[in-house]
Structures are given as C-alpha cells and as structure tokens.
Amino acid sequence: MKTVFITGASSGIGYACAEIFAKQKFNLLLASRRVDRLHDIATGLQTEHGVQIHTIGLDVRDKTLVQKAWDELPDMWKNIDVLINNAGLSQGLEPIQEGNTDDWDRMIDTNVKGLLYITRLVAPLMKQRKQGHIINIGSIAGKEVYPNGNVYCATKHAVDALTKAMRIDLLPYNIKVTSVDPGAVETEFSIVRFKGDSEKAKKVYEGFTPLTAEDVAEAIWFAASRPAHVNVNDLLLMPTAQASGTLFHKQS
Template sequence: MTARIAGQLAIVTGASSGIGEAIARRLGSEGTNLVLWARRGERLACLAEEIADQSGVSVDTGVVDVRDREAVQGEAARLMSELGTPDILVNNAGLAAGMAPVHDADVDDWDRMIDTNVKGLLHVTRAFLPAMVERDSGQVVNIGSITGRQVYPGSTVYAASKYAVQAITEGTNLDLLGTGVRVSGVHPGLVETEFSLVRFKGDEDRAGAVYKGIEPLTGADVADVVSYVLNAPPRINVADVVVFAKAQGSVHHILRDEG
C-alpha cells in the first residue's frame, strides 16, 4: 500500500544520526522527498546519497545549526525558493548535556540545551510555518521526551527544555486551530542512540550504563511512531504520543535484568 505521504516534501532536523537518521530513512522508504539538516555535513551527505539510492526519492541537504537563527532563515529561504513549501517538518534536533545538579552545573551546558532544544525548534518552526499556514496545509512533528513530563535527578535544565517543547507543541496547535496545519508531539522514553554519549561527553562506559539490563527503544521504533502520525488521515491530528520500551514505566520505573 502506498503511504499517504508519498511524493510529499519533508524536512528533518538533526538528521545525521540517531532518531533523526531513522526518521529520514523511514520517510524515504515511504516515498517522501527529503530535506535533511544537521551540523555534520559529511555524515549528512553520505546518508542522503544512501537514501536516494535505496528509495529513489530526492534528498536535499543543508549544514545548519538550528541555534543560528540567520542560518536557519537563509537556508529556509533557499529551500522554499527552489523546492517550495515543505509538507512536513520534523523538529528533531536536540541534545542533553551533563547531569550535574543545578548548583554545580556548567552554565555552558544550559546554553547548549536551551538554545538547541527550545530556541532552535522555534527558529525552524518560525521559518516554515507561515508558508504552511498561507497554503493551509502541513504537518509539524516535534520530538520531545518523557523528561518533558517527568523530571529525574540531574535533568533539571534538560527537562525544562523538553517541558518547553511540550508547551510549544500544545500552544502552536491552539494558534493553528481553524487552519489546515497539524502539530504533533512524539515523546520517547529510553532510546539507545548517541544521546547519552553526547550527554556524557564521550564517556562510553557511563553512556552504556544507561541502557544496561534492558532492551531500549531504537531510533527505528520512534520513526515507526512518527510514520503513523504523519500517515494518519487529514481529519485526524495525533496531538501527543508517549512511547516507552516494554521495560520502562516512567523515568523512575525501569525493570532491568541484573543477570
């Protein structure tokens, strides 16, 4: 069966690895033409070539740091002048940095998280949403986190940034009521990607311990959920989805196999 979104144009931020890469691969396999943004140009170029070869879709790339508002606006203007208004925007770019308590945290880590997870998402949304509203159609998917609902020790500012994603998603839906544009939030629990390696600044042992004793979600699992959201009939807005691995009940309840 042909996917409903086949032939549409989707932009995915943070597409060079992890959940973003998995979403790009899944959408490409469904016949969606792609625009992939990330900071790592070499990885992005390799991924784009691979998806184009495997799926036969067109894949445009942009080396964009979503924290840079001028870069976002410039690349968005180029994209829309050449390819038109995207049908789909997946705001995936995001990160966690450190797990120190607030009174002992690195303020630079705070800036990275807030500037990427909150302001970056807003920069990208603001760049494309007016054209979607003018056309009266489009879908936006914001990738949040269960940490945007439940805080755990050491996550204060990261959680605050993801609570903000939740609020932005809900508020944008209200702002768009009566238009043909839909906004959805997808909020995963534990997903094994480079996320923890980035958070712990390359400490592989510490990153690996996060997933020890459980079978976590994969990026492909999250991509499955995003595909479901995007392929729902136009009369449906899947406003909010939380997805856990079977072994996770909340940020505080994880059943680990100690054997």
C-alpha cells in the first residue's frame, strides 16, 4: 500500500484529500495543529476505508518541532509516496502601508518556510528510494497579484518558484513535482483570513458558485494518479464564474 503525507489535513482541501486518498486505499499520514480534529478524521476514515492512519499534531512553522516529530515517526511512515504540501493560510487583506507585520510573519512562516521544512525532511528519502511525488498547493494568488493581497500573493509566488526549483533539483531522482493552484474555494480560508469574522467570510462566496474542497482534491488526485512517465507540472483551476484573482461574475 502507498502512503500519502498531507499537511493541513484538519480542514478544507487537506481533509478532502485525506478522504479521496483513503478511498483509493492509500495509508494516510496527517498533520496539522488541531490534533483533536485529526483524531476524529482518522477514526472516521479508518472505519470507512480500512486504511492505516497516523496523525501528527504539528505547527509547520516550528522547525525544531517539525524535526522532532519526524525523528519520532516510525520508519514505515517515512516511506512517503506522495507529499501534499497543503498547510497554509492568509491573514488580513490590507494595503501594504497598513499591513500587520505579525500577519506577514504568520503567512511567510507557514506558506513558505513550513513547506520548506517539511520538504527538506521528506525529499531525501524519496531521493534514496528513487520515487515520489511532491504536490504543492499554490494559488491563483501565485500567478497574479491583486489589491491588498500583497504578502499572501508573495508567499504563493514563492510556492510557484519553489515548485519549479524542486522539479529541477529532483529531476535526476525520478521524483515528480506538481503545483495545484486553485481560485476561490469555500473552506475555512476566508474565516481565517478575516480572523473569525464568518459574516465577512461568507460574503466572499455570495452570488457565484465557488469551488469546493472536493473539486480541488479531485484535481490533486488526477495529478497523483497519472502513469509513471507523466508529470502534471501545474494545474490551475477556478470556478466558472471567476476569470482572474479578483474578476467574478456575480448574480445579485
């Protein structure tokens, strides 16, 4: 049986990936900070699909803790076939001159440095086994910038650059590297961006049909299930009612 490691599996796209990969009989290594949620998810998916699941309570920003969690991980769980670098967030939506520097730190530390810390541990074993697939969750915000998106967009542009760089560095070792870049997906993303203001978050998705986490997980599964000689480099998907980072066709 193959193993997928999904960061940010406690909600949204990460959780939807856990479901789809469990259905496909992968063993699941799931990480996020809210470990209680991970336990509930693991119990449900284990019962439904009979796969093995290991959960790790982890803040990807904490380099020391990430290393410790990896060192303590039983060897069988380190043979990762697919790594989904999904943990990420946006905080705030202000012009650069008004931005909150703690929000900036949180986004850069999670979306860029967290992704790097995890990859640094997983990639050497993929290299050793001469197989593996790293799937980074980027965004339309990694392809263009939009008003007030400044630092979030910068982190996702960094993910885009790192995906390309990983593909080059890992080329000799038969390791696939893919970027999956969604537009608007209705998850907890906007609630987190607006720091718990659910009303404001709900308004983001009013007047059009956004992507669901399951839509994105299906695209991720498509990339993960290609034949050995095929790599999907980049997969950009948006709601039909979205044409760019900020251009939506909304019905009132």
